[in-house]
Amino acid sequence: MAFANLSLKEFSEEVASNKPTPGGGSVAALSAALSSSLLKMVIVLTKDNNELDSFKSDLNKDIQDAFHLMDKDSDSFNEVMKAFKMSKETELEKQKRKEAIQAGLKKASLTPLDTMKLAYKLIEISIKVARHGNKNAVTDAGVAGYMAFSALQGGYYNVIINTASINDEDFVNTTEKEANEMLERSKSLLEELNDIVINTVS
DSSP states (O other), rough: GGGGGHHHHHHHHHHHSSSSSOOHHHHHHHHHHHHHHHHHHHHHOOOSOOHTTTHHHHHHHHHHHHHHHHHHHHHHHHHHHHHTOOOOOSHHHHHHHHHHHHHHHHHHHHHHHHHHHHHHHHHHHHHHHHHOOOOOGGGHHHHHHHHHHHHHHHHHHHHHHHHHTOOHHHHHHHHHHHHHHHHHHHHHHHHHHHHHHHHHHO
16 A cells, blocks of 8 residues: 555544554654654745755655555565464475564565655755754754754654564664664754754744
């Protein structure tokens, strides 16, 4: 299912249903899409700023990437569930099932990591937009930054719930290190963004 093609009402109903997908990972990716859209709006409302105008095409791509991640996250989860349902009657089947589960979990870890990377980029852009964009829309840039952080934090949760079940220690250590570093850096950026917004409207 292409979640981006659903209405907001339809998507909300899908999330609220008893089906496991779409879940938190898809909602996190949607937060990134909304962040991108808000940032583009502020830039459109800002006159004569070539530095910010240069972000327009990137943000258009970011919106599409976020929509793709909404579906990819759900697909990754479904792949893991499919692996768990594989037959395990013989030793060979057990081994194939185990390998499929581990491969699925790795994919399900990397998808939300991609959401985190996109969200981190959007937080960085939100600072520039808040600082140099239309002052009457500075709070919109602030909301965009916090929506991006929500996407990043949501992605982080989905990374660590999957890495917790992965046996490949090198993969786990590398993936979690990258996720942890992004999360910590984003918190500092969010404080900077908040200061810009508050100081602008005060």
